[in-house]
Structures are given as structure tokens and as C-alpha cells.
Amino acid sequence: MSAAADFLLFPDLASRALGGSVSAANDELFAQRENLIKPTAPFFDPSEFGHKGKVYDGWETRRRRDDGHDWALVRLGAAGVVHGVVVDTAFFRGNYPPFVSVEAASVEGYPSAEELSTAQWHTIVEKSPADGDTANLYPVTDTRRWTHVRLSIYPDGGVARLRVHGEVVPDPRFLTGTVDLLAAEHGGRLVECSDAFYASPANIILPGRARNMGEGWENSRRRGGGNDHATFALAVAGVPRHVEVDTSYYVGNAPGWVRLSTVDDRVADVADPSAWAEVLPRTAVQPDTRHLFLLDGAPAATHLRLDVYPDGGLSRLRLFGDPDERGRADARAAWWDALPAEHRALLAEQAPA
Numbered sequence: 001m002s003a004a005a006d007f008l009l010f011p012d013l014a015s016r017a018l019g020g021s022v023s024a025a026n027d028e029l030f031a032q033r034e035n036l037i038k039p040t041a042p043f044f045d046p047s048e049f050g051h052k053g054k055v056y057d058g059w060e061t062r063r064r065r066d067d068g069h070d071w072a073l074v075r076l077g078a079a080g081v082v083h084g085v086v087v088d089t090a091f092f093r094g095n096y097p098p099f100v101s102v103e104a105a106s107v108e109g110y111p112s113a114e115e116l117s118t119a120q121w122h123t124i125v126e127k128s129p130a131d132g133d134t135a136n137l138y139p140v141t142d143t144r145r146w147t148h149v150r151l152s153i154y155p156d157g158g159v160a161r162l163r164v165h166g167e168v169v170p171d172p173r174f175l176t177g178t179v180d181l182l183a184a185e186h187g188g189r190l191v192e193c194s195d196a197f198y199a200s201p202a203n204i205i206l207p208g209r210a211r212n213m214g215e216g217w218e219n220s221r222r223r224g225g226g227n228d229h230a231t232f233a234l235a236v237a238g239v240p241r242h243v244e245v246d247t248s249y250y251v252g253n254a255p256g257w258v259r260l261s262t263v264d265d266r267v268a269d270v271a272d273p274s275a276w277a278e279v280l281p282r283t284a285v286q287p288d289t290r291h292l293f294l295l296d297g298a299p300a301a302t303h304l305r306l307d308v309y310p311d312g313g314l315s316r317l318r319l320f321g322d323p324d325e326r327g328r329a330d331a332r333a334a335w336w337d338a339l340p341a342e343h344r345a346l347l348a349e350q351a352p353a
Contacts, residue, residue, distance in 0.1 A: 005137055007084025007165045011184060014149065014164040015039045017206050017215075018077030018185060022059075023148075024113035025072040030060035031158060033072050036151075042160035044091040056091065060158035069154045070097075073113055077207075078168040078185045079106070079147040081338055085125055086163035087151070088135045096132035097153035101125055104146035106343040116148060120342050127154065145169045145338035168235070172332040175236050175323050182304060182319040183207070186235035191303070193230035195219035195311070201230035204246075210315035213249040218313035229307045234319070237266065237327030240279060240298040244318035245291040254287040255312035262301035266326070270303055277301075282309065300324050 014020040017039040025033035030052055035042075036059045048055040061070040082104065089096040102125035105116065124146075125138045130153075151162055168187035175186065182188040182205050190202040197220035203210070204217045219228045240262065247254040260280035268275035279298040285291055304319055323331070336344065 007139055008086075010083050010165040010167055011078075011189065011202065012039070012163045013076045013078050013080050013082065013166050013168065014074050014162060015077055019207055020077035021075050023073045023075050023116070025059065025070070027061040027070050027156075028059060029062040030054075031056040031058050033059045035059055036072060036159060036162045037074060038161065042088065042090040056158055056160070058090070058092065058158050058160035060092070060095065061153070061156045064156040067155075069152055070156050071150055071152045072162075073116060074149050074151065074162065074164070076147055076149065076164060078187075079145055079171070080166045080168040080187075081143055081145055082124060082140045082149070082164055082166040084140050084165045085138045085149075086135050086161070086165070087130055087138070087159055088161040088163065089130060089132050089158065090135070090160040091133060092158040092160060093132045095158050097130055097155070097157035097159065099127050099154040100130045100136070100159075101127040101152045101154075102138070103150045103152070104142075105148045105150075106144065106146050106340045107148065108343065108346060119148070120340070121150060122340065124149075140166075143338065144340045145335065169335055169338050170235060170331060172328060172335050175328060175331055178241060178320055178322055179236075180318050181234045181236060181238050181240065181301075181321045181323070182232055182317065183235060188235040189233050191231045191233050194228045198313075201306070201314075204314050204317045205232065206316075210246070210248060213313065213315075216250070216313050216315040218250070218253065219311050222311040227307055227309045228311045229305060231303060231305045234302055234304060236323045236331045237264065237300060237302045238321045238323040239300050240295045240319050240321040242292060242294050242320050243280060244316065244320070245285060245293065246314060246316040247285055247287055247289050247291070248315040249288060250313040250315065251287050253313050255285060255308035255314070257282045257284050257309040259283070259307040259309070260295075261305045261307070262298065263303050264300050265302045276305060282307075
């Protein structure tokens with residue numbers, strides 16, 4: 001992977017799988033705006049036509065006869081720092097936009113599309129050339145935290161998918177009490193894994209229940225010794241209390257056993273195997289079952305390692321616990337430092353005297 005494409009390693013903050021939505025678009029005559037953030041790859045059926053013409057799995061506007069341009073407004077499923085944007089024009093060959101740009105905004109609460117028209121927007125991708133039937137990659141160097149992005153296409157045309165890759169920066173006001181320390185929507189992320197042949201373990205920390213086997217982690221069948229594993233960075237440092245290991249939909253390919261270990265990188269070296277503490281010993285699990293296990297006496301942690309024996313798939317993994325004082329302080333500092341100046345000013349005005 002080239003340095004310019006390194007941002008693809010980060011989660012897609014706009015994805016419907018993470019809770020994103022396309023709030024508005026100025027035009028969607030040929031293909032609906034909601035297609036932009038579908039987590040699946042775009043498809044194309046050359047024989048499929050509708051009353052308005054060729055059916056595309058993407059967002060497509062009508063041909064413009066003026067000097068304007070088209071746009072779509074996306075609320076990120078998880079607010080964060082954007083490291084790169086993909087404007088994928090797959091299957092749009094004679095009807096793609098020759099130029100695109102992306103702006104971002106940081107707003108409080110849940111404003112309507114009309115209210116967002118008065119937000120302060122910042123350009124994170126300057127007006128840039130785009131190619132047809134291509135995943136166009138645009139690295140972003142801005143380090144501020146955003147809640148919304150606006151894709152502009154010049155002058156019109158079709159885009160199959162919009163991917164907004166970056167780091168989740170959670171709002172620390174909601175990291176109180178017992179929370180899922182591992183959740184992707186809070187900033188948990190996959191660090192490494194032994195095998196992701198069928199699907200990545202990054203899927204198992206996404207919101208909601210998996211709807212089928214394709215929405216979890218499935219590795220290939222192991223024919224030698226050893227076992228498969230995945231390591232995650234927690235969203236916020238804290239003390240785990242209980243864990244959910246969900247093998248739903250994995251009927252003939254669930255693991256036989258699982259094991260969980262944690263480490264606190266604030267006081268130990270993640271690369272040192274002896275620094276890891278076993279919080280759930282190797283335990284038998286059942287196929288197609290949602291398991292709950294108490295983690296009595298587990299220490300504070302920043303990382304979690306899941307071992308499955310010898311291989312097999314999971315739908316979801318949840319690690320419920322309490323953020324510790326330092327973890328909350330670090331989360332608050334990261335959030336505050338990443339807010340654009342106008343958002344910080346608003347919060348300062350709203351703070352009690």
C-alpha cells in the first residue's frame with residue numbers, strides 16, 4: 001500500500017454500518033443519495049433499467065444546464081479526525097463528475113439539513129480532478145474533529161460510494177458509567193489479526209447485532225498448529241466488568257474455545273507477551289449463541305487480545321467496563337484539542353458560570 005493510501009487502514013466514519021446517514025442532496029434524479037454510504041461494494045447489472053433510465057448502485061444527478069454544481073450532505077456515524085476520503089465512481093464511465101471537493105463541519109447536537117446550511121464549513125479536499133470507474137483517493141492533513149462532511153461534484157454526475165476514513169474521537173460526556181470500552185463508535189479499533197480471509201475482525205466491534213455471517217469475522221480453516229487471534233485498542237482506558245462473545249449465524253464454523261487477555265500500555269509494553277493478563281481463560285463456546293461472561297478482578301486496560309481455538313468466526317465482541325479517571329481525562333483532552341475553534345467557543349459560551 002502506498003503512503004498516500006495509508007488512510008485506508010482507518011475505519012470509514014461515514015459508513016451506514018457505523019450509523020452514518022446522507023442527510024440531504026440537492027438532486028438525486030437518477031440514483032438515490034443513500035447509496036453513497038452503503039458498506040457493501042457497488043454492483044452493476046447492465047440489463048437493469050427503470051423509468052428514469054439506467055439503474056446505478058450509487059448517487060447520480062441529472063445533467064446540468066447551468067453553471068452550478070451538485071452536492072450531498074453526510075452525517076458521520078462517528079465523529080472524528082479525517083485522514084482521507086475515497087470518492088468511488090465505480091461503473092460510472094460516461095457520467096462521472098470530472099471534479100470533486102469535500103468540506104467538513106463540527107456541530108453540536110443533531111441539526112437538520114436546513115440548520116446545517118448556516119454551519120461553518122471548512123475545505124478538507126480542495127476541488128480536485130476525478131476519474132471515472134475509479135476509487136479516487138484524497139489524503140487529508142487537517143487534524144480537527146468533524147461531525148459532518150459535504151461532497152460537491154462539478155458540475156454533475158454519479159458517484160458510487162463515499163468513504164471517509166479516519167480516527168473516531170469520542171465525546172467524553174458520554175463515556176460515563178459502564179460502557180462498551182471496545183466499541184468502534186467510541187473509538188475502539190483493530191490493531192492486528194492473524195487471519196481475515198473471509199471478513200475482518202474489525203466487523204465484530206461495529207454497532208448493533210450482525211444480520212448474517214458476512215457481517216462478522218471469519219478466518220480461513222486452519223490446517224496446521226496454533227490458533228487465530230485479533231488484538232484491539234480500547235476506545236478509552238478502563239476496568240473491564242463483563243464481556244459478550246456472540247457467535248450468532250456461525251453454525252458450523254464457530255470457534256471451539258475463546259480466550260481473552262488485556263494489557264495497560266500506560267504501565268506496560270504491549271509488545272511484551274508477559275505483560276498481558278488473562279481475564280477470561282480458555283473457555284468453550286457454542287455455535288450460533290450469544291455468550292456473556294463476568295470478568296471478576298480484571299485490571300485496568302488499554303488493549304484486548306481475543307484468541308479463538310483453533311479458528312472460526314464471531315459476529316460481535318463487546319467489552320463492558322468503567323473508564324478510569326486517567327482514561328476519561330485523556331479522552332476529554334483529545335476531544336477538546338481536536339474541536340474546531342468555533343465549536344470550542346460555542347461550548348465555552350454554554351458552560352455554566
